[in-house]
Each structure stands twice: as structure tokens, then as C-alpha cells.
Amino acid sequence: MKMRDPIEQIFQKYLKKQSPEKEGWNTPSDDLWGKIESELPLKNEDKRPGLWIGIGIILLFLGLSASFIWLYSLQKKLEYMHSIEPKSSLLTNEDTVQPNRKDKLISSDNKRSASSDRISTIPRSTKKRFLKDNAGSKSYIDPTISYQRPFVKKQILRSASSFGKLQEKENCAISDKVNTPTHSIMMHNRNGQPNARIATLPSLSTRLQSEGRDYALTMGGIAVHKSTSKPNELTPLSIIMYTGLSASSAPIKGEMAQGYERVLESNKMMPTYHVGIELLKGISSHWSIRGGLNYLDVSLWSYSDIEATYDPASEQKSDNGMMKSTQRFSVPSHSGMRKGLARLQYPQSMGVSKGEIIEGNIDIVEKYHILKFPLGIQYALPLPSRWSVYTGAGVSWNWVMGGRAIVREMSIKNKQSMEVEALQLTQPIIPNYIEWQGRAGAHYRMNSQTHLLLETEIRRSVRPILDIDQMKSHIFGYDLRLGVSYRI
């Protein structure tokens, strides 16, 4: 049997142990598990929680949009139905039948004014004859007609306020089940259309009413009208497409862990671009809700000093007579601490001695692709002529889809040159984040459906994107965009 070398025997005896005893020198530091844990995949049930939040926001947004579109189309349908003359010769162009309640014939006049808001009642004999003649006929039946009129038999305008904006009304009956006199005060907008009503007596009913362009919710004794007599200048529902320039920065502030060099600068604004598509829904004459998708390229810059201690053990002579030495370094960046190797090159004659500190600096640009889901509210003010201005605020959930780091340069000092061989990331990219947004802009109305918009936006992450040791960093940025808004 071949005898093993004594050297081999010695080292095998001491080092080839599956379960060595724990001592200080052969045990990793306590904080190592924390670093490992941060890079391990998430638990199965926690995988991509942000994705589900994003999907939820989109579904909610689509649901709301669909509701608005449905209500809008219903309103259009009603307007259309009102414009159709009944086929029966027994009905005038102001009368129609409510199919769900054939014992009532009510006016179809949708053009309510302060003085003409009354309903003519057809005599009972006429109604019976009409129902008999049209038995089985569906020509005049449309399910949407049941929504078209309020259940008010009589309204009397009593007086107007001194400003002409308040009107007092008395409703004799407002419910199809309970006839209760209601005394109310109407508030009107500048166009004379009601936008709120406060009733002094309870109506004892709760219903959604559709009167042409007015949606009314009557609950107890208070009714709130949504007046759309003069549609929002920014259109009831519009799709906005835009693109523009962005500038982002994320200054790293705070103290770094002992042993790392200080970041000198990290607040330079880096220009990129963005594109977006959003929906805008007017909820009153001035207010709108806005949300959608936005793709943004973000560049973050940081600049650090590095100091390498010269160690002859790592020195090699290169073909061109220069000496090469490889040094390790660790610098902060927006995605965490980056470890790397700096290859120093210097003339042999320089006589660098062991322990001497060789200085350099490193410039890192991290580029990220971000998909944003903004949701906000905005207030618009029409100006004379075709212009209107607006301002708004909101939040955005930002999904960081991927990124990369670019090491721009290493400095040259005292005939030394440095180059970075590679950079090892402690974590691959910055985390997904939520940001506040504030915007202001102007619309130019090209025609009734199309607007041009010029807009600027400022944004800032709600929580820091970098939070290691004592260092914190928020992303903030500015966007300048040009877009087009098209009324759907």
C-alpha cells in the first residue's frame, strides 16, 4: 500500500474535518447570515408581492374606467331614446311609457328648465286604450327607459336667491312607493344647472336616478346632483399619451460602516426619457382622476474615493515592464455595497512600498428600467381662448424591472492607472418603490376631442431605496413631457 506523504498526513489530520469544533477563527461573523438572507429567494408565498399589488391596482383602475364608460354610454343611449318619437299615434312626442310600470305614463322631455320642469299626465282613458292597442308590441319598450325620468309629478319653482344661484323647490312626491312632500333648496352652477339639493323633509327613499346628464343619489333628505351640463373642459373620459425627458438623482446621505470610504458625491441629475399612457376621467367641472402606465429609464450616479493598500504579494510584472497589482475594494452604490478588484498599474521605478496607500476614485452609473403605475387627482382651470391650466398630485407604484451598472472611469494619479476588473453586487437591483408625484401643466384645445398637453412633474420615493448601515437614499426626479389627450 502506498504510504502518504507526511505533509499530507499532517494537513489531512487537522483540516479534513466534517464537523470541526467551533472556535472564533473558524466561525464566520454573526452578520454574514443577514447578508446571505437578503440574497436568498423569497418564500414561495411571498414571491413577487409587488406584482400582485400592481395587478390589483390595474384591475381596480380598469373596473373604475369600465364603470365610467358604462354610465357614459347609458347616458348617451338615454339621450338617443329621448330623441325618438313614439310609434303609437296615441302618444305625443313628449310622452312615453315606462315599461316596468305600465299604469304610469310620464313625460319624456329631457330638456328641463327652471320653469318647464313639469310632467303632463295622460288621462286614464287614453292610457287604457293605448295599452290595449299595443298589447304584445315591443316597439316602444326599452329597458333603459325605466331610468329616464324621476318619479316627480310636480315641481314648483318658488323663488330665486338674490344671486340667482339658489332656488327653492317643492316636490309633491319623489318616490314611486311613498309620496312625501319635500321642500328643498337647489344650488345651481353658473349655467343654471343644479349641482346640489338640500331637502328639508326626508324623501324616505334611496335611489339612483338618471335625468339626462344628471345622476342623482337621493338618500334621506339630502340629494346630491352631478351636473354635467357643461362637460369638464378636459372631457369626461380621455386617453392621454405622452413622452418626454426625465432627470433623476438619489443622493446618498449618512454615515457608512467603518472601513468604507466616504461617498463624495451622488446628487448629479442624470437625464433619461419616459413614455406613458394614462386615462383621465372628469368627476366634476374642474376635478379629474388620472391613472395608467408609465415607462421610465432611471440613471443613478455615485462617485467614491477608494484607497488600496499596496501589498507586494499581489504584484506581477506585465509584458510592457509595468508592475501590476490587484487590490480589493468595497464602495457604496444605490443597489448596495459593491465589492470589486482594482488593477493598479505603475512603473517599476516608482518603488511603491508595502503598506503604502494608493488612491483612486470610482464613478458608477446604475441604469434601471422602471414601469410605473401612477394614480392621482388633478384640478383644471379653463382660461379664455383654447387654453386651460391644471395641477395635480398622486402616488405611483414603481416596478423595477431590471438594470445594470456602468463603471465610468478610474482616476490616474502619480503615473498609476487603475482599472476595475469587475464589480460584484451585494444585491442585483434597487427594490420596487412607491413615490409621491406632483404635476402641473397646460392644455391646448385643438378641437372638441383633441388636446395637446405640456406638463412637468416632480416625484420622490416615499421610503428610501437604499437603507444599509447608516446610509439612506431617496430617488427624486423631474419630468418634462409633451402629449396628446383624446376624448373617448
Added chain:
Amino acid sequence: MSKRKEDLKLIEACLQNDRKAQKQLYEEHKTAWFLCCLRYAEDRMEAEDILQNAVISIFTSLKSFDPDKGTFSTWSNRVVINAALQFLRKWRPVDYRTVSEAEALDYPDKSETIYDRLNAQELVRMVQQLPLGYRMVFNLYVIEGFKHHEIAEQLKITIGTSKSQLFKAKKMLKKRLELLFQNQ
């Protein structure tokens, strides 16, 4: 429950990305893994970097562990070695240059009693001070028990280079040991 069954249960939980189980597994094996990293690294800091990569590799490739083919210790040790070699290939330029023959000395003719005065920490330090090429071949051959053709394949060198690196590594270690004994 036997130790083996406990280990398998723990591994099963780790496969579900159970953090507690992963930490428990790490705590149980970290000393062995770290000792292995120390042998390949130049210093403690580098060893921790290697261990960090190695542990992530262990947990991400845990599915490939087959308990019928061997123990978890053996399998995980192999993953740690691979992680160490990968790390060194990436971050350290390997130089299989030779050292002067003057460095080659005879084996120190010492008694077992003197050898017994050695401790693992000193020996690990000696291995760490070897040039990278020597260190890798020495660890793979002497400690891990690989054959020269396996090492050559692993490190993408010739069998001759592997043998010469081992020979020179042992010579250098002999010299270091002798110096150590002289000081004692």
C-alpha cells in the same frame, strides 16, 4: 427521530424557502463550510465572501441533492469547493508560475510530539499563504482527495501542472513548517 431523518426534514423545509430552517441548516454546518472556505481564501474576509456565495448556491441548488447518493455534508462540501474555485477564478488571477528551487527543502525530521503541537489555525494560515495555484491544487488533492486528472479537468490545466503545483506546494509548506519548528 434519527439525525439523518432530522436532516432530511430540515432540507425539505429549506426547499420551501423556510427561513428558520435555512438558518438552522446554516448554523449546523457553517463551521465546516467556513473552514473549507478559509483553506481556499487568502484571508478571513475573502473566506466570508466565498461562504456567502457558497451558501446561496447550496440553497438554490438544494433540489439536486439526492440523499441516496451521499450525505448532505459531503454534497454541501462539494458545493462550497466549487463556489470557492469559481470565486477565485473570477476574482483572482491564477498564476501557476514556479518558485525557486531554493525554496524546496527536505521534510523536517521531527517527532510526532512536535507535530502534535500544531493546531488547525496555524495550518490554515500556512495554506492561505501559498500562491493561489499551489493552494488550489494542494487543497483539492490533499484535503478533498481528488485525483490529478480530476484537478486538471476542474482547473483547466494539464495533469503535469497539477502534479508540479502539488509538489511545489508541499515543498513550500515544508519550509514553513521548519521555520515554525525552529521558532518553537
